[in-house]
Amino acid sequence: MSDTAYAKPLPVPDPESTPFWDGMREGRLMLQRCASTGEHLFPPVTFCPGSLERPEWVEVSGKGKVFSWIVVRHPVPRDIYADEVPYIVALVTLDEGCRMTGNILGVAPEDMRADMPVQIVFNRATAEITLPAFRPVEG
Amino acid sequence: MYKLRDKYAIAGIGNTEYSKFSGRTVRSLATEACLKAIEDAGLTVGDIDGIVSFNFNDSAPAIGVATEMGIVNAGYAVDYAAGGNGANLITLAATAAIEAGLAKNVVCFRAMNGRSGFRLGGGRDMSAYGVTQYTAPLGWITYPQAMAMWARRHMIDYGTTEEHWAEIATTFRANALLNERAMQRTPMTKDDYFNSRMIVDPFRMYDICLESDGACAVVITSAEHARDLRQKPVYIMGGAYGGGPSQGDDLFDAIRWPSHSHNCFKYLADDLWGSAGIGPKDVDVAEIYDCFTYSVLMALEGLGFCKEGEGGPFVMGGRIARDGELPVNTHGGLLSEAYIHGFNHVIEAVEQLRGTAGERQIDGAEIALTTAGAMTCGSAMILRN
Numbered sequence: 001m002s003d004t005a006y007a008k009p010l011p012v013p014d015p016e017s018t019p020f021w022d023g024m025r026e027g028r029l030m031l032q033r034c035a036s037t038g039e040h041l042f043p044p045v046t047f048c049p050g051s052l053e054r055p056e057w058v059e060v061s062g063k064g065k066v067f068s069w070i071v072v073r074h075p076v077p078r079d080i081y082a083d084e085v086p087y088i089v090a091l092v093t094l095d096e097g098c099r100m101t102g103n104i105l106g107v108a109p110e111d112m113r114a115d116m117p118v119q120i121v122f123n124r125a126t127a128e129i130t131l132p133a134f135r136p137v138e139g
Numbered sequence: 140m141y142k143l144r145d146k147y148a149i150a151g152i153g154n155t156e157y158s159k160f161s162g163r164t165v166r167s168l169a170t171e172a173c174l175k176a177i178e179d180a181g182l183t184v185g186d187i188d189g190i191v192s193f194n195f196n197d198s199a200p201a202i203g204v205a206t207e208m209g210i211v212n213a214g215y216a217v218d219y220a221a222g223g224n225g226a227n228l229i230t231l232a233a234t235a236a237i238e239a240g241l242a243k244n245v246v247c248f249r250a251m252n253g254r255s256g257f258r259l260g261g262g263r264d265m266s267a268y269g270v271t272q273y274t275a276p277l278g279w280i281t282y283p284q285a286m287a288m289w290a291r292r293h294m295i296d297y298g299t300t301e302e303h304w305a306e307i308a309t310t311f312r313a314n315a316l317l318n319e320r321a322m323q324r325t326p327m328t329k330d331d332y333f334n335s336r337m338i339v340d341p342f343r344m345y346d347i348c349l350e351s352d353g354a355c356a357v358v359i360t361s362a363e364h365a366r367d368l369r370q371k372p373v374y375i376m377g378g379a380y381g382g383g384p385s386q387g388d389d390l391f392d393a394i395r396w397p398s399h400s401h402n403c404f405k406y407l408a409d410d411l412w413g414s415a416g417i418g419p420k421d422v423d424v425a426e427i428y429d430c431f432t433y434s435v436l437m438a439l440e441g442l443g444f445c446k447e448g449e450g451g452p453f454v455m456g457g458r459i460a461r462d463g464e465l466p467v468n469t470h471g472g473l474l475s476e477a478y479i480h481g482f483n484h485v486i487e488a489v490e491q492l493r494g495t496a497g498e499r500q501i502d503g504a505e506i507a508l509t510t511a512g513a514m515t516c517g518s519a520m521i522l523r524n
Contacts, residue, residue: 009265009280011272043273043394049385068292068399071340076281086340089279091288091394099394101273109340114295131276 006126007080016044019057024130027122029062031096040096062120064094064134071109092118092134102132141378141414147234148365148372149522150244151180151358152489157322157477160255161352166199169250170207172354176246180358181369184208187358189215189242191233193225193480197257198250215242222259222390223428224380224403224512226481227520231378233359243360249482250354258350270388282430283347285391286513287339290433292399294341297448301341304432305332306454308345308474311429314461315471317498322349323475346432348473355482357489373492376506376523377415379407382516396515400448402434403517404441404510411442415521419444422521423504424491425465426484429472434513435459442508442519461501469499481511485520492524 013021023030032041032055034048041048041055048055069090075081088104104112105121118134125131153175155161155168169192177184187210190201198218205213215236219225226249233245253259259282267275274280279288293299309329315321327345335344365372382403385395393399412418419442427438436450444465445453453459459467470476470487477483488507490496510519 007265008278009267009271009275011276012266012268013272014268017272043270043388043392068288068295070279070284070287070291071337072278072284073340074336074338076284081278084278087278089277089284089288091399101277101279101394103277125276129276 008125010125010129016046020044021129023059024122024132025128028059029120029132030057031060031098032056033058040094040098042098042100060094060096064092064118066104066112066114066116066118067091067093067099069104069112088112090134100132102134104135105133106135140410141231143234143238144376144414144416145374146362147237147359148362148374149230149357149485149489150360150365150368150370150372151176151178151182152356152486153177153179154320154355154483154486155353157320157351157353157479159322159352161252164199165197165250165252165256166203166207168252168352168354169199169204169248169356172250172356173204173208173246173248176356176358179370180360182244182358184210186244187246188212189233189236189245191215191217191219191229191245191247192249193219193221193229195222195259197253197259204248215245222512223430223481224390224517226428226485226511227378227509227518228380228511230357230359230375230485230520231380231518234375237359237361244364245359246356247359248354248356249480251480252352253478254350255352270392273394274391282391283342284339285393286431286433287342289393289399289402289514290431291341293433293436296400297451299436299451301333303436303451303454304346305329307429307432307435307459308332310460311468311472312475314469314499315475318470318476321471321476322351323471342431348430349475349478351477351479353477353479355479355486357485371493371524373489374523376417376521377411377413378518378520379411379414380518381407381410386515390514393515401441402437402514403512404438404519405447407517407519408442411519411521417506417521421506422465422508423506424469424488424501425467425508426469426488426510427467427472427508428481428484428510428513428517429468429474430513432474435467437513438510461499466501469496469501484509484511488522492522
C-alpha cells in the first residue's frame with residue numbers, strides 16, 4: 001500500500017511535537033524532561049507546569065506498564081476501522097514516570113492485564129509518520 | 140466559592156420534542172425551547188436581556204437565537220465553548236451576569252441536532268492537530284472510547300464490575316418508562332444489558348448514552364422577581380464549576396489527569412456543598428450527568444455520597460431507584476431520556492421541585508442536585524423549592 005492510500009487519521013506535527021515525531025521515525029522515543037523538577041513530560045509543552053522552565057528533549061527507555069486500556073470492537077469511522085477491530089489502545093505509565101498513549105500489539109484482548117510490563121514498538125504508518133505502540137515483555 | 144445562595148431562581152423551563160431526526164435547523168429548536176421557557180415563566184420576549192448557551196460548534200449562536208426571537212436588547216449574549224461540563228456553568232454564569240447588572244432576565248439554552256447533524260459520538264478530522272495527534276492516529280477517537288479508558292482503571296483499582304453498570308442502565312430505563320418525553324420507552328432487563336453488543340470493551344451499547352436532536356431552555360431571574368411570576372420559583376442554592384490539576388488540552392485529553400478513578404467532582408465537591416450550606420444526605424433527588432453508566436459512579440463518589448471506589452456497591456439493591464434512598468435520573472437521563480448535553484437534567488430537576496413531574500414525581504422533593512460533565516472538568520448545582 002502506498003502512503004497516499006493511508007486512510008486513518010495522521011498526526012500533524014507542530015513546533016512542540018516535531019522532536020517527538022522525528023524521534024519516532026528514527027526509532028527513538030524522545031520525551032521532554034524538566035531539568036529543574038526532574039519530571040518527564042508528555043504530551044510535549046513549551047513550559048514545564050511545575051517550574052515554568054523550558055524542558056529539554058531526552059531519549060528514554062520506552063519501558064513501562066499498562067495503566068489502562070480499551071478494546072475497540074465497534075469501528076468508528078466504520079469505513080476506516082472495519083478491518084482493524086478489535087484493536088487495543090492503552091495508556092502506559094513509562095518507567096520515567098509520565099503516561100503516554102499507544103496501541104498494544106502482539107497480545108490478544110483477553111490476555112491484557114493491568115500493570116502488564118510493555119516495551120515501545122515503532123509502528124510505521126507512512127514514510128513521514130511512525131506511531132507509538134507497545135508490546136508485552138517479561139517483567 | 141459561589142456566593143449567591145438563594146438569590147436567583149429558575150423561573151421558566153422549555154423543551155422541544157427529543158428525536159433522532161428533527162428535520163429542523165438547530166436555531167429553530169433553540170428558539171422554540173427559549174420561547175416556551177419565557178412563556179412558562181410568564182414573561183415576554185421583551186423582558187429578556189440576556190441569552191447564554193454552550194456548544195461544540197454544533198449549535199446556534201446565542202445572538203442568532205436572540206435575532207430570531209426579536210430580542211431588542213440582547214445585552215448579555217454569550218456562547219461558552221464547552222461540552223457536557225457546561226450545562227450548569229451557563230446557569231451559574233447567568234446569575235453572575237444578573238448580579239453584575241449585565242442583565243435582568245436571562246434565558247439559557249442548549250440545542251443540537253446531535254443525531255441527525257453533528258454526532259459527538261462520531262469520528263474526528265482525519266488530520267490530528269494539537270493533543271489529538273497523540274490519540275486519534277491510534278484509533279482512539281470517540282467519547283465512548285475516551286471514557287472506557289477511565290472505566291477500566293476504576294475496575295482495576297476498585298473491582299467495579301459490569302453488574303454495577305447494568306444496575307444503573309436498567310434503573311434509568313425504568314424511570315424513562317414513566318416519561319412521555321423519553322426516547323427509550325421499552326423496558327430493559329439486565330439480560331438485555333448484557334446481551335447488548337460490546338462497542339468498546341469494557342462498554343456495551345447500553346453503557347453509552349443516546350444521540351438526540353432537541354433543545355432545552357430555562358429562564359433565570361432574581362428570586363424576588365421569580366416570586367412575582369407565574370411558576371413556583373426553583374432557587375439556586377449553590378453551585379460550582381471546575382476540576383483539578385491537569386485538565387488537559389480538551390475534554391478528551393486526560394493523559395496527565397492524576398487518577399482515572401475519580402473525575403472533576405472530587406475537586407468541586409467542597410465548593411458545591413459549601414456554597415449551598417448542605418451535604419449529600421440532604422439531597423432528595425439527583426439528576427446526574429450520565430453520558431456513560433460509569434460516569435454516575437464517579438459523580439456519586441466524587442461528591443461524597445459514598446467513598447471513592449464504593450460507587451458500584453452503592454448503586455446496587457435499588458438505592459438509586461425512584462423509591463430508593465437517593466432517586467437518580469428520574470427522567471431516564473442521557474442514557475434513556477435524551478442527550479441534550481445535560482440540560483435536560485436541569486429541566487427534570489425543576490419539574491421535580493415544582494411538583495409537576497407527573498408519574499415521575501418523587502414525593503416531597505425539596506432539594507435537587509444537578510451535575511454536568513464526566514471527565515476532567517464539570518459543573519453542578521443545588522436547587523431547592
